[in-house]
Amino acid sequence: MASVDHQMSNPRANPADSYKLFGIQMPKVRMICLVAGLGVAIILPLLVTNFAVFQMTQVLVYAIAVLGLNLLTGYNGQFSLGHSAFYALGAYTAAILIDRYEVVFYWTIIPAGVVCFIGGFLFGLPALRLDGLYLALATFALAVATPQLLKYGHFEEFTGGVQGIDVFKPDSPIEALTADQYLYFFVLLCGVLLIIGAWNLVRGRTGRAMIAIRDNPIAAKTMGINTSLYKSMTFGVSGFYTGIAGALGAIVAEFVAPDSFTFFLSVWFLVGMVVGGLASIPAAIAGGVFILYMPNISEEVISIFFGNDPSAKALIWVTFGLFLIFTVYVVPNGLAGLVRLFIMKFARRPGE
Amino acid sequence: MSEVGNALADGSILEVRDVAVHFGGIIALDGVSFNMGRGVIQGLIGPNGAGKTTLFNCLSRLYIPTSGDILFEGKSIMRTAPHKIADIGIGRTFQNLALFRTMSVVDNIMVGAHNQSRSDFISNAFRLPWVSREEAVLRDQAWELIDYLGLGGVAHQPVGGLPFGTQKRVELARALAAKPKILLLDEPAGGLNHDEVEDLGNLIKQIRDDRNVTVLLVEHHMSLVMSVSDQVVAIDFGRKIGEGTPEEVQRNPEVIRAYLGTTN
Numbered sequence: 051m052a053s054v055d056h057q058m059s060n061p062r063a064n065p066a067d068s069y070k071l072f073g074i075q076m077p078k079v080r081m082i083c084l085v086a087g088l089g090v091a092i093i094l095p096l097l098v099t100n101f102a103v104f105q106m107t108q109v110l111v112y113a114i115a116v117l118g119l120n121l122l123t124g125y126n127g128q129f130s131l132g133h134s135a136f137y138a139l140g141a142y143t144a145a146i147l148i149d150r151y152e153v154v155f156y157w158t159i160i161p162a163g164v165v166c167f168i169g170g171f172l173f174g175l176p177a178l179r180l181d182g183l184y185l186a187l188a189t190f191a192l193a194v195a196t197p198q199l200l201k202y203g204h205f206e207e208f209t210g211g212v213q214g215i216d217v218f219k220p221d222s223p224i225e226a227l228t229a230d231q232y233l234y235f236f237v238l239l240c241g242v243l244l245i246i247g248a249w250n251l252v253r254g255r256t257g258r259a260m261i262a263i264r265d266n267p268i269a270a271k272t273m274g275i276n277t278s279l280y281k282s283m284t285f286g287v288s289g290f291y292t293g294i295a296g297a298l299g300a301i302v303a304e305f306v307a308p309d310s311f312t313f314f315l316s317v318w319f320l321v322g323m324v325v326g327g328l329a330s331i332p333a334a335i336a337g338g339v340f341i342l343y344m345p346n347i348s349e350e351v352i353s354i355f356f357g358n359d360p361s362a363k364a365l366i367w368v369t370f371g372l373f374l375i376f377t378v379y380v381v382p383n384g385l386a387g388l389v390r391l392f393i394m395k396f397a398r399r400p401g402e
Numbered sequence: 403m404s405e406v407g408n409a410l411a412d413g414s415i416l417e418v419r420d421v422a423v424h425f426g427g428i429i430a431l432d433g434v435s436f437n438m439g440r441g442v443i444q445g446l447i448g449p450n451g452a453g454k455t456t457l458f459n460c461l462s463r464l465y466i467p468t469s470g471d472i473l474f475e476g477k478s479i480m481r482t483a484p485h486k487i488a489d490i491g492i493g494r495t496f497q498n499l500a501l502f503r504t505m506s507v508v509d510n511i512m513v514g515a516h517n518q519s520r521s522d523f524i525s526n527a528f529r530l531p532w533v534s535r536e537e538a539v540l541r542d543q544a545w546e547l548i549d550y551l552g553l554g555g556v557a558h559q560p561v562g563g564l565p566f567g568t569q570k571r572v573e574l575a576r577a578l579a580a581k582p583k584i585l586l587l588d589e590p591a592g593g594l595n596h597d598e599v600e601d602l603g604n605l606i607k608q609i610r611d612d613r614n615v616t617v618l619l620v621e622h623h624m625s626l627v628m629s630v631s632d633q634v635v636a637i638d639f640g641r642k643i644g645e646g647t648p649e650e651v652q653r654n655p656e657v658i659r660a661y662l663g664t665t666n
Contacts, residue, residue: 247527254526254537255512255519262502262513269500272462274488274517274580283523329504 079393087335088242095234103230104302105342110237111299113338114244116322117331118291123320124329125252126284127264129182131316132173132189135196136166136289138311140296142200145215145306146208155220155301159240162297163290170289174282193313200308214307217300237298244291249331251287260284261329292319325377327384336385340377345370414476415440415584415616416461421470423456423640430456432640433470438584438633443610443617445631445648447624449660453640454620455497458586461618462494463487474584488517493582495573497589497620503562507553507572510561511544514579518543547575551605566593578609584616585609591623599623603630628652636660 076084095103115137122128143165144158173192180188200209209215222232251257262270263277271277300306322337348369356362381388416438423431431453438444446454459465461472463484472479474490482490502510519540521533548557551571556564561572570590577585587606591599603626610617621627627634628648636644636657644654651657 250529251523251527254529254533255516255521255540256523256526258505258509258513259516261505261509265502265504266500268464269496269502270513271484272464272488272494272500273513273576274485275513276483276485287523 079396083389083393091238092235095231100228100230103228103234107230107234107237107302108299109335109338109342110234110241111295111302111338112319112322112341113334114241114298115292115295115319116326116337116341117244117248117334118288118293118295119319119323120326120328120330120334120337121248121251121260121291122284122288123323124327124333125257125264126260126281128177128281128285129186130189130288131186131313131320132192132196133288133292133319134311134313134315135189135192136170136292137296137299137315137319138196138200138306138308139169139289140166140293141300141306141311142209142215142296143293144297144300145217148217148301149215150208155217156236158301159294159297163294166289166293166296167286168289169293171282171286173289174285177285178278178281189316190313193316197308197311200311209308212308214305214310217304217306219301219304233302237302240294240298244294245331245334248291252331256280321374325374325384327386330384330386330390332389333384333386336389340385344373348373413439415474416618417471417473418457418461419471419473421457421460421467421472423453423460423465424468429640431460431467434637434640434642435470436635436642436645438616438618441610441614441616442632443606443619443630445627445634446618446620446637447622447627447634447651447657448637448643451639452637452660454637455588456640457637458494458588458618458620461487461492461586488580488582491581491583492586493577493580493584494586495570495577495588495590497592499566499569499573501561501569501572501576504560506559507548507557507561507564507575508541508544510572511547511575511579512540514576515540515543517580544575544579547578550578551575567598570594574609578613578615581613582615584618587617587619587621589621590619591621591626599626602626606630 095106098106115133118136119130119133122130140162143162144155147153147158147161148155173189177185177188199205201212202209203211205211219229219233222229224232227235252260259270259275259280262273262275263280267277296311303310318341319337322341323333325340326333326335326337345366348366351369352362352365356365377385383390414437418434418436420433420435421431422429422433434453434457446457448454456465460467461479463479463482467480474492479487479490479492502513505513519536521530521536525533545557548554551574553568553571553575556568561569564572570592574587574590590606591602594602606617606619607630609615619627619631631648634644634646634648634651635642636651636654638656638660643656643660644651646654
């Protein structure tokens with residue numbers, strides 16, 4: 051058959067030379083970036099102040115939430131303005147387990163994820179009938195309702211009402227690490243496991259089905275994909291990730307209260323996702339970094355130009371807005387897209 | 403039950419029985435019936451708007467007929483969910499392309515093999531050993547189709563940027579990946595030049611022979627339909643106006659009238 055001579059000329063692996071790491075085949079450049087990134091993530095917190103470690107932990111927490119949203123929106127094409135609700139649900143699950151049931155903090159992570167998976171899946175079912183803007187609106191309702199529900203009098207016994215719940219930061223069992231560093235490494239471990247899980251998902255049969263539904267739902271159905279099930283499941287998995295982020299976030303912040311989980315938190319996740327890059331896993335980290343540091347950077351920029359002029363404080367968010375517009379214009383595929391572009395240029399050169 | 407027996411006995415793989423589709427006041431199909439034998443290539447012709455794609459959409463359960471019945475291998479598909487259609491062996495391509503634009507050619511074809519694989523969210527997230535093995539099998543099958551259809555040069559490119567004719571071939575490969583018993587081709591020659599149309603005709607026959615597929619072909623290129631089809635059904639305004647061998651249909655006065663107008 052004609053097929054045999056084609057095989058020789060068409061390498062079946064990806065064109066770039068690839069290596070194996072953790073059993074995953076990947077191009078050399080990507081592997082170098084990964085190892086370097088992981089190295090920085092492990093060594094840097096040992097060298098900086100506790101506050102900087104706390105900030106880095108928060109970056110990872112946001113990154114996990116952004117990753118959850120990206121699985122839903124970036125890969126599956128379903129919009130959500132309601133992820134603050136899943137984040138809140140995860141945070142409260144962890145806080146209540148720790149506060150009322152004296153569960154050790156690391157045993158609360160999976161339950162928080164599972165509760166949010168169920169929540170996401172159930173919300174995903176009625177959401178099947180909604181597309182685009184209408185789905186955005188329905189999820190917006192979820193985001194608006196959740197803080198109010200957490201304040202609701204009859205739940206106060208569990209939720210602590212407007213006061214919220216205090217969560218105490220776990221002590222480090224390892225003498226060489228401060229409590230902040232210990233928590234950072236715990237969050238890092240969770241993040242790495244979740245990233246590996248997400249990476250496995252999106253590069254396999256499930257991920258192909260998710261992307262196929264986003265690209266062409268009718269064709270996906272005709273190819274035998276149970277689009278309803280996949281969409282609900284993706285909502286569940288997205289909830290799982292964001293719920294875990296919420297649980298970790300509660301422990302990192304040592305506190306949960308309804309007003310920490312307003313609709314604006316959802317918008318932050320959305321900003322992180324778009325700035326980081328849609329349908330990309332490393333983008334989650336970039337998104338997390340952007341969410342946490344960009345407001346601070348805006349503040350720095352203002353103080354450089356206006357000194358301590360108090361009226362200039364108002365310009366912080368203007369600067370942030372300009373940064374945001376700039377990012378969206380200059381790197382429409384997100385920061386991850388920018389990095390990918392550089393890597394492609396860099397990787398091509400020796401070969402060509 | 404006797405009808406079911408008859409259908410299988412005379413080798414019909416598909417029976418379309420009096421299928422009508424009404425959209426509000428518009429009658430897209432008005433009681434079309436025909437049978438298809440196993441292993442044949444059957445042409446489905448008709449002027450624009452005759453209802454050909456509507457019929458395809460009924461066969462892949464994207465439209466629900468207002469009345470009538472469709473039997474596949476002797477069983478009605480009227481209660482089959484759209485996503486189960488690939489499972490029972492009905493594959494299709496789309497007139498205006500319905501590929502997954504951002505995905506590579508390989509990945510598109512691997513989505514086509516969705517019904518040939520079983521891994522789910524959890525087994526994928528943990529990448530269990532059997533998932534890796536399943537993936538390897540799917541990848542090999544996808545590459546076999548890539549070689550079969552000569553798509554090797556573009557295998558890793560996103561399909562959205564490929565030429566129309568190439569995308570049509572990717573759709574064909576994707577449909578074949580599901581190992582269909584019957585293949586519904588909706589204008590596969592669209593956008594092809596004269597030589598390419600001839601190649602396509604040979605390819606369709608080759609696919610039928612190599613892969614034991616029955617083919618229902620909607621096409622406007624009459625030369626293509628008449629050269630590859632064993633049987634041709636002609637419809638116009640949602641009604642069947644002729645049926646038979648290509649020669650018979652070409653001589654059919656109703657068909658000639660539908661294509662050339664009523665000048666008597």
